[in-house]
Amino acid sequence: MQLTMLGTGNALVTKCYNTCFVLQNEHGSLMVDGGGGNGVLRQLASAGIDWRNMQHIFVTHKHIDHLLGVIWMMRVIAQGMSQGTYEGDAYVYAHTDLAQLLDQLTSQLLNAKQHAFVGKRLHLVPLQDGQTLQVMGCAVQAFDIQSTKAKQFGFTLEYAPGKKLTCCGDEPCSEAGRAYARGSDWLLHEAFCLYGERDHFHPYEKHHSTVRDACQLAEDLGVRNLVLYHTEDKNLANRKRLYTAEGKQYFAGNLFVPDDLERIEIS
Numbered sequence: 432m433q434l435t436m437l438g439t440g441n442a443l444v445t446k447c448y449n450t451c452f453v454l455q456n457e458h459g460s461l462m463v464d465g466g467g468g469n470g471v472l473r474q475l476a477s478a479g480i481d482w483r484n485m486q487h488i489f490v491t492h493k494h495i496d497h498l499l500g501v502i503w504m505m506r507v508i509a510q511g512m513s514q515g516t517y518e519g520d521a522y523v524y525a526h527t528d529l530a531q532l533l534d535q536l537t538s539q540l541l542n543a544k545q546h547a548f549v550g551k552r553l554h555l556v557p558l559q560d561g562q563t564l565q566v567m568g569c570a571v572q573a574f575d576i577q578s579t580k581a582k583q584f585g586f587t588l589e590y591a592p593g594k595k596l597t598c599c600g601d602e603p604c605s606e607a608g609r610a611y612a613r614g615s616d617w618l619l620h621e622a623f624c625l626y627g628e629r630d631h632f633h634p635y636e637k638h639h640s641t642v643r644d645a646c647q648l649a650e651d652l653g654v655r656n657l658v659l660y661h662t663e664d665k666n667l668a669n670r671k672r673l674y675t676a677e678g679k680q681y682f683a684g685n686l687f688v689p690d691d692l693e694r695i696e697i698s
């Protein structure tokens with residue numbers, strides 16, 4: 432399996448794209464969130480990923496830096512279906528309230544010809560806490576992260592027998608989420624800023640983690656590989672070096688601080 436980070440930034444970044452990514456294996460592709468607009472189409476193109484091959488999209492929550500790119504994906508997919516350039520069906524997974532919101536938004540924002548495919552070939556799949564489904568030949572279990580802000584779901588994905596990847600969304604992994612994340616081979620977790628810069632960026636006021644917090648959590652949970660994302664962009668050129676240096680003080684596993692469009696082999 433391969434992970435491509437389309438974007439790595441938090442909601443207000445301007446020097447990189449908002450956090451979203453694609454998981455790919457021999458059975459297909461899964462996009463997680465879409466960032467804040469049609470820039471997701473540019474990121475896909477820059478990554479060499481054809482949107483026509485995007486069969487599955489998982490939406491964590493309704494914040495605009497995660498949601499609006501999904502609307503654009505639904506638009507181009509529906510348009511492709513209408514024009515005969517998108518083959519097969521597409522599936523958008525979201526918790527029940529968010530699935531209803533996506534249906535309402537697309538009914539207002541897509542033209543009638545495009546929206547006619549929603550529910551016909553472009554399927555909104557409402558998820559319940561703890562629900563398991565098959566995506567790309569993998570067992571995916573969705574879970575409520577117990578957000579203090581907008582309702583948000585993360586997921587675990589069994590990418591090989593006995594091998595688990597966990598996405599915690601864009602908030603610190605809650606007690607409920609730790610049961611899913613414990614022992615993960617790969618953990619994707621937000622890290623808003625360096626611990627040493629917490630007084631400048633105020634991550635806790637925004638209910639986010641620092642690099643140190645995320646790395647201590649991953650160490651406590653017995654994670655083998657940790658990917659940090661959803662960061663500030665004020666020192667983008669040095670982010671990888673600085674975040675890695677701080678994180679390795681608290682996490683003994685493999686630590687990844689990807690840039691936009693960076694690919695990581697999941698093994």
